[in-house]
Amino acid sequence: MKRIDLHVHTSASDGTAAPETVPELACHAGLSAIAITDHDTISGYERACGPAAALGLEIIPGIEISTRFNGSVHILGYFIDPHSPHLLPVLNWVVLDRDERNEKIAARMRADGIPADYPAMKARFGDVIGRPHFAELLVASGLAADIRDAFSRFLNKGCRYWLARHFIPIEDSLRIILHSGGVPVLAHPFQYNLDDTELRDLIEHCLDYGLMGLECRYSGYTPEQISYLQKLAHEYSLIETGGSDFHGERKPEISLGSGTGSLCVPYDLIDTLRDTASSLTRYKERKDP
Ligand code: AMP
Numbered sequence: 001m002k003r004i005d006l007h008v009h010t011s012a013s014d015g016t017a018a019p020e021t022v023p024e025l026a027c028h029a030g031l032s033a034i035a036i037t038d039h040d041t042i043s044g045y046e047r048a049c050g051p052a053a054a055l056g057l058e059i060i061p062g063i064e065i066s067t068r069f070n071g072s073v074h075i076l077g078y079f080i081d082p083h084s085p086h087l088l089p090v091l092n093w094v095v096l097d098r099d100e101r102n103e104k105i106a107a108r109m110r111a112d113g114i115p116a117d118y119p120a121m122k123a124r125f126g127d128v129i130g131r132p133h134f135a136e137l138l139v140a141s142g143l144a145a146d147i148r149d150a151f152s153r154f155l156n157k158g159c160r161y162w163l164a165r166h167f168i169p170i171e172d173s174l175r176i177i178l179h180s181g182g183v184p185v186l187a188h189p190f191q192y193n194l195d196d197t198e199l200r201d202l203i204e205h206c207l208d209y210g211l212m213g214l215e216c217r218y219s220g221y222t223p224e225q226i227s228y229l230q231k232l233a234h235e236y237s238l239i240e241t242g243g244s245d246f247h248g249e250r251k252p253e254i255s256l257g258s259g260t261g262s263l264c265v266p267y268d269l270i271d272t273l274r275d276t277a278s279s280l281t282r283y284k285e286r287k288d289p
Pocket residue numbers: 014066129130131132147148151152
């Protein structure tokens with residue numbers, strides 16, 4: 001059976017694998033197609049396109065946006081137009097907001113004697129710098145044993161180096177993805193600690209703003225969890241998607257394509273996704289200035 005992975009991060013955001021190397025990793029993992037879904041940037045997708053074409057690997061432009069809704073909920077967008085005038089200014093805004101927060105984190109670290117040089121971090125890691133990069137610095141400085149330790153003692157909400165950043169309202173992120181020709185999908189639905197009623201409320205709210213898919217298969221999800229999500233997807237006429245949330249060495253327990261071991265995302269999910277995206281083309285054309 002042909003397999004795919006629709007949730008992949010590269011070093012363009014907080015993954016560690018360079019976008020140019022991800023297509024080769026995907027081929028080695030036996031995958032027929034991948035979607036690059038970096039946080040807040042499409043540059044990883046653009047850098048991976050050439051190498052993917054050379055290997056005959058199908059690659060889909062994607063995005064993952066952290067949004068505001070009773071805490072933070074992640075929305076994936078598939079088949080977005082990477083040059084969309086609706087998307088790029090928003091991503092630029094998110095990066096500027098990250099910069100503002102990150103400068104403050106770095107300053108607080110420097111005040112504590114940790115060598116946090118933010119311009120140097122930007123030069124090394126690119127535009128989308130997040131807490132995982134600061135976690136690595138804490139590990140390198142000997143203050144934390146590993147990334148998990150760095151988050152739990154220093155970077156989680158309420159800790160010394162946690163500072164808020166601003167999230168786009170969930171309604172706006174759904175609209176922006178739709179206007180850029182993308183199919184909006186609710187990411188990793190079990191990450192938000194919601195019971196059945198609360199998850200349904202979230203889905204029903206998002207449906208009003210154009211949600212079209214549900215990430216039913218995800219690293220670590222049990223067969224029972226997957227079939228529960230598939231039932232929800234069916235009930236709400238949402239497309240089923242699936243992916244590992246690969247982050248390279250920053251989440252070493254997650255492998256491309258197979259997640260924590262048992263993940264299997266069949267190729268035919270891409271066909272449904274593509275059909276849905278092409279049905280959006282006319283909508284997008286109407287919205288383009
Ligand atoms: P940021 O958007 O910069 O605030 O960072 C959020 C990112 O940090 C998420 O996308 C996760 O990949 C990562 N993250 C959050 N909490 C943890 C944790 N406890 N351990 C490891 N990584 C985490």
